[in-house]
Amino acid sequence: MARSSKPMLLYPELFEGLVNLQVLHVYDPRLCCIRPVGAECVNREPPHPLFTCRKTFLQNTTIKVFIWILGLSALVGNAFVIIMRLRTKHETTISSVQSTLITNLAVSDFLMGVYMIILAVMDIYIGDSYFWEGRSEEWRKSNTCQIAGFISVLSSEASVFLITLISVDRFICIVFPFSQKRLGVVSARVFSGFTWALALVVSSISVAFGFLNTDAYSLSDVCVGLPLIRKQIDLYAAVDTYTKSIYGFTEFAIISGTSIPTWQYAIALFLGVNLLSFVVICLCYIAVFIKVYFAGRSAGRKSKSLDQVKMASKMFLIVGTDLCCWMPIIVIGILVQANVVVVTPDIYAWLVVFVLPINSSINPYLYTVANRVSSK
Template sequence: MWAVPIQHIMKDAFSGLIRLKSLVIVTQLSDNDHIDVKSGGLDGIQSLQTLYVDDHRLCCHFQNLDDCITVEPQPPLFMCGSLMQNYILRVSMWVLGISAVVGNAYVVIWRFTEKTKSSNMAKQSFLIGNLAISDSLMGIYMLILACADLYYGDDYFVFSDQWRSGPICKLASFICLMSSEASVFLITLISVDRFLCLVFPFSPLHLRLKSTRIIVSILWVITLTISVIPTVLAGPNSDFYDLSDVCVGLPLITRPASFKIQTTDVDNPLSDRSFNLPVPEESKPAWYFSIALFLGVNLICFAIILVCYIAIFINVQLAKKKASRTTAVDEDLKMALRMAAIVGTDFICWVPIIIMGILSQTGMVVIPLQMYTWSVVFILPVNSSINPYMYTVSYLISDFRSKKSAEGTVSTGGATKSSIVS
């Protein structure tokens, strides 16, 4: 057994040690440094069965080894290889990120430059424009991760500690939280507004354009505060909000609450040495802030959204039984249906994370580490890419129907006039 502080493993460093069964590699390097393994540096140790290391990243160089034991606990979400684990994730990150930025930028420009005739439509354009701003931030977050994956490549695991504690990852965390929480708050506000307009159409407690702007401004301030807190106070090993490889702490994992020391003897004819290895005991939530935010605040918001749209649905069914409806109610109803589709995509994206978070934190299931990255790519941000096209399609359909209706009215009026003249 060898135990020597090292910084480099040169080519053929283990040449001739074909019978070596156990190996201890002590690097004594800081998190900002890493051991340099040259090509062919691990050749010649085909019989190796057990490896003891003080740097968990070294295990990635020995992936064919059955037993790689780390003297220090490794981060809860550490994985070998690249930031995006496969080609599907890598391509999807670029496609969804670009789609979210371009699509939402178009919606923002369109909504804030559109000349609306009614204050109600101006209010809806204002809300959708702000929602598009929050969704575009998610696209920026995804492109930051995509660029990091492209930059580090397959050697990402070597630099993972520097990445997680670096300023770019913290900026990405800030942007992601801003986007996700602003989206949740804005959709809740939209749902409450539609609820008041449809269920209580004659009530004075309706949101006007001025009051909507004030409320939205307050929501952005709250969101900014929420996003800054974990980014400023968190450290790479903080229990408050530990940054993961994807720079956002979803409540999908737990971490050991404490460790007990277990002495392990290394069986090697060249030396007789024992090592103190940490063995995890009970588990605790990885991020209390994440649980309070995603499983607390967001769950309450979606409960409000659900109640609002159940009430709207009941009101729609009752409205169908009435013989006549005013044009204003019909307009609100159509708008509510379009909003319900938009809210539905966000609901579908967040509910799986809430459910997985509850199951994980209660210990009922263990979420695979790979699921964390898939959630960030396909569950968390996909609505940010879909929403702008839903806005556009719904508007074009509504505009087309309005034009057809106008043409029909003109045609009918012309025919009537002709018959009268004749």
């Protein structure tokens, strides 16, 4: 089949009546999804790394349902946190500082909810024309997808930076309670503004690279160029031995000689910066736990007193959810870039929809509800 510059318009009855079709050579892998049963399908070039036979760009019904649940949860939960924090009057500097940081964190997590709702709405809007009309490339290169990707990176990086800032602030307050080098109300606002500026720069660079290198967003239907896939290069033509041995004539297939990382910037950002931030968060809370533990012993209390249990539980939730959010992506990303594992489209979709945004839905409860419960 000749290669076309535009996607083919497919329909379910395309191969109706071709009962004797034995082999199909295609440039458009969608044809392999609707070929007659028993017919062989040979791709004339390696398909998109994340290509599947799904009819819409969100993978399945479960993902479609949960992206609405997580998206609305992030929007409602973080909007509630923002409103309550802005309306609450704080009597101490420490509570005011914490409120400033948590409010900014809620704003970043609110943006993740916006990102998820954009994907959910566009999945409904595009529908199965994504498959039948071949609109995958059109969607990945669209302004809507670019905006969604920008919001996602802005939200995730601002959240990571703010959680790191909160962890460092709590580390200083608890481990060095008499230190003068701690955040005040003004400095908390300044540092929050700096984290937003840094996240804005990082996400803007993502968009800029997206225009220079289409692998940034065009390799993902969810508009985020995570370092979880590699691009096939060094393409060459080789004799299709299967076709020659079965049908007796020579055909050539396009084969990839090797693969390279799709986006070095994503590797530096998601596998480098975020890993460093997580290490800082862990070290801060380990130091806090040790400080609280020995302070309790020196005061004559049991090591498993109620206060210490509450402190340990809150730290476990904060660090644990951050671990669940980023460490799978970091670990899998390292293995993928080392050519140890290959991430399938299904795994990629589940990681982006469930793992990446889960903290945005949980953080309102961790930093507000948990604090209210522990204060009783």
